Amino acid sequence: QVQLQESGPGLVKPSQTLSLTCTVSGGSISSSNYYWSWIRQPAGKGLEWIGRIYTSGSTNYNPSLKSRVTISVDTSKNQFSLKLSSVTAADTAVYYCATIVPAALSFDPWGQGTLVTVSS
Amino acid sequence: QSALTQPPSASGSPGQSVTISCTGTSSDVGGYNYVSWYQQYPGKAPKVMIYEVSKRPSGVPDRFSGSKSGNTASLTVSGLQAEDEADYYCSSYAGTNNYVFGTGTKVTVL
Numbered sequence: 001q002v003q004l005q006e007s008g009p010g011l012v013k014p015s016q017t018l019s020l021t022c023t024v025s026g027g028s029i030s031s032s033n034y035y036w037s038w039i040r041q042p043a044g045k046g047l048e049w050i051g052r053i054y055t056s057g058s059t060n061y062n063p064s065l066k067s068r069v070t071i072s073v074d075t076s077k078n079q080f081s082l083k084l085s086s087v088t089a090a091d092t093a094v095y096y097c098a099t100i101v102p103a104a105l106s107f108d109p110w111g112q113g114t115l116v117t118v119s120s
Numbered sequence: 121q122s123a124l125t126q127p128p129s130a131s132g133s134p135g136q137s138v139t140i141s142c143t144g145t146s147s148d149v150g151g152y153n154y155v156s157w158y159q160q161y162p163g164k165a166p167k168v169m170i171y172e173v174s175k176r177p178s179g180v181p182d183r184f185s186g187s188k189s190g191n192t193a194s195l196t197v198s199g200l201q202a203e204d205e206a207d208y209y210c211s212s213y214a215g216t217n218n219y220v221f222g223t224g225t226k227v228t229v230l
Contacts, residue, residue, distance in 0.1 A: 039221075046123060047158075047166065047209055047221040060217035063121065096165055105213045106156035106171035113165050 002027040002034075004097050004111035012091075012118050018084040022097030022111060023077075030055050030075040035100035037107065038071060038082045040093040048093075052100055053080055087118045124149065124210055124222035131228040132200045140225045142193040142210035148220055150191035154213035157186055157195045159206045166209060170195060197227070205229045 008020035022036070029036065037052040051061035053071045061069045065084070073080040084091060094115050098107040125143040132138040142149065142157075149155055155173045158166035168177055170186035173193060183198045193212070197204050210222035 037219075046224045047211075049211075049219040049221060052217075052219075062218070101171075104156070104171040104175070105152075105154040105219075106168050107158070107166070107211065108168040108171070108177065110165040110167070 001109060002032065002099060004099070004109060006095060006097050006111045006114040008114060008116070010115055010117060012087055012116060013120050014088055014118055015086055018082070018087050018091060018116055018118070020082045020095055020097075020114065020116070021079050022081070023079050025078070028075075029073065029078045029080065032099075033102060035102060036071075036073065036080045037098050037100050039096045039098055039107065039110075040091075041096070041113075042090075042093040050082065050084075050095075089118050092116065092118045121148075121214055121218060121220050124212060124220055126208075126210060126222040126225045128223070129226045129228065131230055132197075133230045134200055134202065136200050137196060137198045138200060138227060139194050139196045140208055140210075140227070142195070142212075142222045144191050144193075144212055144220070146191060148212040148214040149188065149193050149210075151215060152213045153188070155186070155188055155193040156211045157184075157193075158209045158211065160209065161206050169208075200229050202229050 035052040038050040070083040094113040096113045098110040157170040160166040174186040214220045
């Protein structure tokens, strides 16, 4: 089974762009029949789906975040990335990457998560 | 899209059963058999316990079971054990390439 690992800055200033990368190991991102997804969780709160990308580059986003989100894939590095623009304190959360198994539409596995704080 | 509704908390004594509900709409839970359940320990990533309403991944104890009726899905944990104390989240495919999670339920083993 593939393993996922998030990386990126832990602190982002308000109005700037949050950028995170998810590195996939144990399998090729381009040959796996998965969707690659981002999910976030503010401290003490529930999970929120951000969006997903297929290896073809096709993307789908949460309508509530769509205007600020870009998810991309770099097959040469076996990575996919998240960019969230114009961030505010409300975007402070643990960000997870995860795979979506197409047949089951469930999230499995997940990365360990990375905390991003939006603060000046 | 609104989050699926779960009770904030549920509890039971060791050996007992606890059932958690997950209420959505005909556009998500009621419209698709793509409901999944996740267990999350503090500071850890969620782990899938049930997918496609009632299927268990390899390695998940058969004490965990899922079902659905109309717009409400349910997770039942039978024979509660101390290690089952965690937060549980449901998730559903919501159509048009969209997903929605539940509000989460904290399960306490008394």
